[in-house]
Amino acid sequence: MHIIKQTAIVISIEMHKIFRAGFIPISAAAFLFLLLVKHGQNWADFTNSGLMFIVALIGLVGFGALSSWVFAQEFTAQTFKDLLALPISRKTIIAGKMLAIELSELAITVLEVLLLLGTGWLWLRTPIPAGQWHLITLVVPRTFVYNVLLSLVWPFIASLTRSVLVPTALSFATMIVAVMFAGQAVGQYIPWVIPSYDLANPGFSSSIGYLLIVFIGLIGIYGTIYVWTVKDQR
Amino acid sequence: MNAIETTDLTKQYGGVTALNQVNLQVPAGSIYGFIGLNGAGKTTTMRILLNMIKATSGSVHLLGEDVQHVKHDFWNKVGYLIETPQSYSQLTTYENLELYARLREIPSGVRADRIEQYMDELGLTAYRNQRVRELSLGNRQKIGLIKALIHEPELLLLDEPTNGLDPQGLNQVRLLLQKLAKKGTTVFLSSHILAEMEQMLTHVGFLNHGRLIRQTDYQDFLGQRRQPLIATFVTADEALRAQRVLSASAIRSTCADTTLTIQAPTSPKVIQALVTQNVVPISWQKKQIRLEDQFLAMLDSEDSNAHH
Numbered sequence: 454m455h456i457i458k459q460t461a462i463v464i465s466i467e468m469h470k471i472f473r474a475g476f477i478p479i480s481a482a483a484f485l486f487l488l489l490v491k492h493g494q495n496w497a498d499f500t501n502s503g504l505m506f507i508v509a510l511i512g513l514v515g516f517g518a519l520s521s522w523v524f525a526q527e528f529t530a531q532t533f534k535d536l537l538a539l540p541i542s543r544k545t546i547i548a549g550k551m552l553a554i555e556l557s558e559l560a561i562t563v564l565e566v567l568l569l570l571g572t573g574w575l576w577l578r579t580p581i582p583a584g585q586w587h588l589i590t591l592v593v594p595r596t597f598v599y600n601v602l603l604s605l606v607w608p609f610i611a612s613l614t615r616s617v618l619v620p621t622a623l624s625f626a627t628m629i630v631a632v633m634f635a636g637q638a639v640g641q642y643i644p645w646v647i648p649s650y651d652l653a654n655p656g657f658s659s660s661i662g663y664l665l666i667v668f669i670g671l672i673g674i675y676g677t678i679y680v681w682t683v684k685d686q687r
Numbered sequence: 688m689n690a691i692e693t694t695d696l697t698k699q700y701g702g703v704t705a706l707n708q709v710n711l712q713v714p715a716g717s718i719y720g721f722i723g724l725n726g727a728g729k730t731t732t733m734r735i736l737l738n739m740i741k742a743t744s745g746s747v748h749l750l751g752e753d754v755q756h757v758k759h760d761f762w763n764k765v766g767y768l769i770e771t772p773q774s775y776s777q778l779t780t781y782e783n784l785e786l787y788a789r790l791r792e793i794p795s796g797v798r799a800d801r802i803e804q805y806m807d808e809l810g811l812t813a814y815r816n817q818r819v820r821e822l823s824l825g826n827r828q829k830i831g832l833i834k835a836l837i838h839e840p841e842l843l844l845l846d847e848p849t850n851g852l853d854p855q856g857l858n859q860v861r862l863l864l865q866k867l868a869k870k871g872t873t874v875f876l877s878s879h880i881l882a883e884m885e886q887m888l889t890h891v892g893f894l895n896h897g898r899l900i901r902q903t904d905y906q907d908f909l910g911q912r913r914q915p916l917i918a919t920f921v922t923a924d925e926a927l928r929a930q931r932v933l934s935a936s937a938i939r940s941t942c943a944d945t946t947l948t949i950q951a952p953t954s955p956k957v958i959q960a961l962v963t964q965n966v967v968p969i970s971w972q973k974k975q976i977r978l979e980d981q982f983l984a985m986l987d988s989e990d991s992n993a994h995h
Binding site: 459462463465466469470473474526530531532534535536537538539540541542 | 769776789
């Protein structure tokens with residue numbers, strides 16, 4: 454019970470920092486801007502553009518930047534040492550940070566879906582067709598889970614390199630790869646392409662690809678724990 | 688009982704020995720000055736004490752417990768400030784302290800009062816709602832200090848706690864540390880700037896090139912040191928003549944203009960030598976012993992011993 458309470462403390466602290474850093478409104482504003490630029494003339498265009506931004510842009514680069522920042526800021530702001538001799542274990546701090554990242558990513562995704570629906574309704578003056586709504590409810594939860602798992606690797610790279618720039622740049626590179634291979638069969642075997650591939654071909658990715666995504670997430674979790682508890686002897 | 692006790696603490700980085708068989712003994716309730724030049728190994732020692740990094744060999748006991756085997760809640764008995772303290776720059780002074788107090792599991796009922804109390808004692812109340820990135824180095828240092836003691840620990844480890852503080856800030860910190868020591872908190876502080884520390888120390892330890900060359904009760908340490916005599920003459924010629932007289936009696940001195948600093952003398956012997964030769968100064972005074980001078984003298988003798 455005590456660990457749950459401590460994890461909740463860390464989550465609330467991290468949520469406070471994420472909120473004050475403006476990640477959620479910045480993501481929402483960026484999404485809204487892109488949506489208005491590339492809006493299309495019907496719900497199908499609106500939904501396709503919106504989902505692409507949610508899955509490939511915010512899902513890969515936005516989540517990458519957020520998850521990198523939550524861990525890297527402890528090194529760039531040099532507050533890491535304040536977290537090393539506390540009544541809360543380093544593993545609990547890592548767990549709390551990762552859960553805070555996931556909750557923030559959920560908040561961002563929900564906000565984006567609401568913006569997509571609201572902007573579409575204001576722009577097109579018609580309710581969303583059942584088919585488009587079905588697509589959103591089918592694609593968004595699945596790709597959200599993929600992107601959350603994939604984003605867990607950035608805390609590891611951020612902790613290893615002690616920077617926010619390296620993992621953010623890498624997450625940007627993954628978006629380019631996703632755009633390049635989303636329409637090709639090989640995309641279903643490249644973890645960072647799978648969310649976009651799934652958007653184009655819902656439910657047709659290979660199970661090997663899904664396992665790779667889980668594997669990437671596990672590497673992220675264990676790698677981060679390794680850096681925070683074993684590797685850091687500087 | 689010792690609040691800190693290390694046994695043959697050694698740390699090597701590759702082929703470099705950062706700490707060499709350090710045996711610290713810090714009595715509970717003391718204010719212990721851990722003194723060494725930059726690079727002597729002070730921060731490495733602090734980090735090992737806090738179990739942030741592992742020693743190559745040797746052991747560390749804090750408050751009677753082996754730090755390798757303590758439970759996490761043990762760390763609520765210890766507060767620390769390592770190197771230049773940093774905070775989250777996008778947050779305000781109060782937010783930073785509040786978040787840290789929550790990490791220290793301070794109950795919400797007392798959290799706010801305690802933060803306000805320490806901000807008041809260290810003169811931070813005016814900066815309560817200011818973002819940390821807008822604060823001076825001294826004020827950021829004070830935030831670090833409050834973070835170290837917000838949970839009222841039994842043992843405080845402070846690495847260069849007075850960095851960047853102005854004279855008023857120095858005084859505030861000094862008073863606060865003395866108050867804590869009176870309540871029974873053990874304060875272990877390292878510094879390479881000694882003048883600001885000597886007024887509050889009860890014990891000292893000197894670290895040089897990773898070796899603890901001496902540790903002792905501070906008053907005993909001062910008592911063992913002879914205070915030099917400073918004699919002032921009317922003219923520089925007289926001062927030089929006095930130096931020659933003393934030299935003939937095997938008494939070492941250094942001359943600067945009309946002032947003669949006479950090393951380790953017994954006063955009557957000096958006076959007798961000068962009066963006999965009719966070289967009488969216009970004033971005498973015993974030079975105030977400064978920790979810094981003693982430390983530098985100790986380093987000189989260490990170095991010359993090493994050369995021999």
